[in-house]
Amino acid sequence: MLDAMPEGHTIHRAARLQGRALAGRRVAVASPQGRFAEGAAVLDGRRLERIDAVGKHLLYRFEGAPALHVHLGLFGRFLLHEGEAPPTASPQTRLALAADAEGEGQARRPAVTLRCSGPTACELLPEPEEAALRARLGPDPLDPTAGPEGFAAALARRRAGIGQALLDQRAVAGVGNVYRAEALFLTGLHPDQPAPTLRDDDVEALWATLRELLRAGERQGRIVTIAAADRTRPPSRLRRDEALYVYRREGLPCRRCGTVVRAWPLGGRRIFACPGCQPPRPTG
Ligand SMILES: [Zn+2]
Numbered sequence: 198m199l200d201a202m203p204e205g206h207t208i209h210r211a212a213r214l215q216g217r218a219l220a221g222r223r224v225a226v227a228s229p230q231g232r233f234a235e236g237a238a239v240l241d242g243r244r245l246e247r248i249d250a251v252g253k254h255l256l257y258r259f260e261g262a263p264a265l266h267v268h269l270g271l272f273g274r275f276l277l278h279e280g281e282a283p284p285t286a287s288p289q290t291r292l293a294l295a296a297d298a299e300g301e302g303q304a305r306r307p308a309v310t311l312r313c314s315g316p317t318a319c320e321l322l323p324e325p326e327e328a329a330l331r332a333r334l335g336p337d338p339l340d341p342t343a344g345p346e347g348f349a350a351a352l353a354r355r356r357a358g359i360g361q362a363l364l365d366q367r368a369v370a371g372v373g374n375v376y377r378a379e380a381l382f383l384t385g386l387h388p389d390q391p392a393p394t395l396r397d398d399d400v401e402a403l404w405a406t407l408r409e410l411l412r413a414g415e416r417q418g419r420i421v422t423i424a425a426a427d428r429t430r431p432p433s434r435l436r437r438d439e440a441l442y443v444y445r446r447e448g449l450p451c452r453r454c455g456t457v458v459r460a461w462p463l464g465g466r467r468i469f470a471c472p473g474c475q476p477p478r479p480t481g
Contacts, residue, residue, distance in 0.1 A: 202271050205252055205371020206414030209339045211275055212250035213415070218279060218309045220247050222296040224259075229290040230314075236321045237292070240265060245294070252337050252370025254330065256322070263321040266330070267292070270317025276310075283310035291319050337370040338408040339415065345404035352392040352400060359395060359403075360388025361464035368392070372407060376414075378444045378469045379422040380406045387477045388468045427452055443469040 226240040243259040250256075257265035267273075278284065286293055292313040299306050313319065322330065335351045336343035351368040352359070362368045363377035372380070381388050384402045386395070395403070413432075414420050421432040421440040428435060442452055447460035447469055456473030 202373050203253065203269050203273075204373035204376055204411070204414070204420070205250070205337060205339055206411045206420070207418075208253050208255060208269070208371070209250040209411075210415045210418055212248040212255055215275070215277060215311055216248040218277060218306075219245050219294060219296055219311065221245070222299070222306070222309075225293075225295045227293045227295075229286040229293055230288060233291050233319050236265065236319075239263075239321060250337075250339070251331060252334050252366055253373075254318075254334075256327065263323045264327055265292075266318055266320050266322035266327070267313060267316050268318035269313075269315075273316035274314055276312045276314075278310045278312075279307045281308050283308075283312075286312055287314060289314040291316055334366055334370040335368045338404065338411050339371060345401050348404050349397065349400045352395060355392045357392055358389040358463065359386055359392045360468045360470075362392040364464045364466065369407065371411060374466045374468075375420050375441070375444045376407060376410055376422075379420075379442055380410060381468075382442045382471060382474060383410075383422065383424075385475055387475045388463055388470050390478060423452075443471055445469060 222245060223242060224240070224245045225242065226237045228234045228237040240259050240262055243262055246258040246260055248255060248257050253268060255267040257267070259265065281298070290312045294311040296309045298308040336347040348369055352362055355362045355365065355368060357365070360377060360381060363372050363380070364374065380403060383406050384399065386399060386403065410422055417432060419440070421435060422442060423432070423435065423440055428439070432440070443458050446458045449458055450456070451458055451471040451473055454471065454473040456471050458469055458471050460467050460469045
């Protein structure tokens with residue numbers, strides 16, 4: 198499917214769910230496909246302390262070892278299986294984590310298998326390289342300690358339109374093609390408006406909107422941007438084509454003003470916007 202690159206909410210949700218299943222346990226680590234065999238040997242049998250998400254990157258913290266860095270990219274996929282008898286690993290499985298069942302009664306934890314195939318990155322990341330990775334990334338709206346200041350500073354340094362800047366992970370980490378279109382619609386911003394010309398209140402509204410949308414996506418495991426006032430059913434019951442305002446709705450009437458939604462290439466992907474709700478603004 199086109200535009201299937203996971204956005205930050207998917208990665209943060211994966212960190213939460215995988216962490217719930219595996220954190221605190223001794224984990225068998227393997228690379229059935231072989232390309233991560235050396236790294237897997239370093240981690241095999243160690244205790245997994247926790248899993249952190251930073252933008253679209255995952256960092257698995259094992260006791261006494263460098264972090265395991267995974268970036269799914271466009272084709273990477275996870276399979277998390279709880280209980281005995283997981284499905285057989287495919288020959289494409291780059292990374293396999295497994296923990297045996299343990300504990301009794303309420304404290305019992307089932308056997309867990311986590312597999313990852315097709316990631317862009319699956320590597321050990323020593324501390325200096327992790328610091329370098331973090332330094333390359335803009336603030337992550339799902340990081341509770343991040344605020345709009347870093348985002349504003351990054352936008353002020355870019356010449357590109359705001360729609361292009363939102364896909365630049367150095368400006369903001371974790372935003373992908375769906376959220377950029379929807380957040381610009383919800384804040385009434387034209388995607389081609391040069392990022393440095395955004396007013397402070399626009400930057401703050403955009404940051405708040407991104408944070409709210411990504412948080413909802415993390416909870417729900419899907420992207421629903423339609424506000425309560427614009428929908429007739431609870432978010433969980435919306436069909437895919439009812440859940441968004443403008444993304445992939447080119448040629449259709451805007452849900453708010455009826456103007457035909459437009460699409461054009463911007464930053465290597467297609468942007469979708471409503472000319473009525475997101476008019477170009479005079480910039481001074
Ligand atoms: Zn509109």
